[in-house]
Amino acid sequence: METLLNFLGAHLAMIYFVVLAIFVGVEVIGGVPTVLHTPLMSGANAIHGVVVLGAIHVMLHADPADTAALALGTLVVLLGTLNVVGGFVVTDRMLEMLKRRNERSPGHDTPSA
């Protein structure tokens, strides 16, 4: 219990930050239409790829002589980058399709096959 209280005391600003960010997260996506659920999930997926910053940090502080650490570091950076790049690109692809559709909708429907 004491550890917990000490912990709270030591990181009070951080904890406030966390609480506020939680509320921002909830507010920011309030009232999203069902059509956007899939792209939004994929977009959020890309954003949590921010964990790659931690991976790069690990890598930057790795000892060049420590092969195991280097290999693991390389692996995490690779996984994180995949998460970020793949996530954003695939979200863009989905939204591109929806957008093409939206642009066409005010005009008439082309009766092409």
Place this chain on the structure above:
Amino acid sequence: MNDPQGMTHPLLELCYLAGSITFILGLKLMGHPRTARRGNFIGALGMGVAIFGTIFFRERPLSPVVAGWLFAALAFGTAIGWITARRVRMTQMPELVSMFNGMGGACAVVIGLMEYPNCLGESGPRLAVLAGIVIGSISFSGSLVAFLKLNGTLGRPLRLPSYNFLNTVELIGVIALAYWLWQAGPAPFPLLYILLAAALLYGVLFTVPIGGADMPVVISLLNSFTGLAAAFGGFLYSNYAMLTGGILVGSAGTLLTLAMCKAMNRPLSNVVFGAFGASSNAAAAGATQARGAIKDIQAGELAVLLNYSQRVVIVPGYGLAVAQAQHVIHELESLLERRGVQVKYAIHPVAGRMPGHMNVLLAEANVAYEKLVEMEEINPEFERTDVVLVIGANDVVNPAARTSASSPIYGMPILDADKARRIIVNKRSMNAGYAGIDNEIFYHPNCSMFFGDAKQALSDLLAELKSIS
């Protein structure tokens, strides 16, 4: 929190501030159809700024060996991620999201394992590392199971006897061990590995009993878990970009999960603790009673029926997408329209494999936006519909959701296809639907089955239709 390794270049902090703002802004814009694409782009831009800031505004010189590996990893990651994302079929979107999610989780776990020896003395970082390992592991192994379930490697939900009890015990064990490791301070490494193994096992146990139809909800939930793991990483490094991004995804992801559950009219607890398993026997029993004769219809007869109809509604389901029949159905719809038949698509909110997935799939096949009609709007129209063509959909037209309180899908809003004058259901066989339950609409007096693989059957139908002039 103090960062033992120093990561406080002023320009770097500026990059992270920019990153945090773009994440909030990007997510906000992604919530509206008009601005969604811009929002995604802004988020990606902010991520790029944060990544390059981390690499270039560092305090220590970079050794050439480390730099080589780092840039190789970044380049390969970008190339593989880009190509995969560009090439993947839109139907495989859920698999892809779960795979990327698993990678994010794995990333958090390995970071935790590598940082553990550096933070044995301090309670704050130790908590962040342990939480990152536990949450990341659950997310990683859970996503992996979700991926295998979605691509069909793992079939039916696997349930150990009293799995809910077992899972809860396992979770309590994981939390207790993690708490003990946090309190105990410098702990021997084997215990950390036991924690890792237990958390990985929990991810599997958590996901394995859940049915394929609920996987999107599970992925969305695991998505927010990974966000949380990233946030703990941010806590460890006092990295505000990681904190903002992680927490945003954590809370927005949780809300999105709840929104998806709402679209399916099922509480989250139902999804996680498995209502599908509990009552499927009852549903099977109920369906057996409802069973009657099944009629089938051939392509030629159906072509005539459609040709002389006035109003046709197509109910597309995931089976349509699996068979890659989106383009054929669009061709069929255009031909019927040219012959004066009014054709609309009835879109159930959870049609496809994720909410909104069907809209993306049909948009890919150039189906016009105005033709896609949402459930609330189309339901009153079914009574005036001559033919409703159900293709690869099953549970979303199952009348049991309205009538049978014992059905696992009872209460889910459905498309009232059974009210149309004629119901044509295209299916490959009489196997049960995605949710694994029988559908009494097949035995409806006005219903005929149009058997065959969606693409092949629709191509035959199109050919027959063309021959009528």
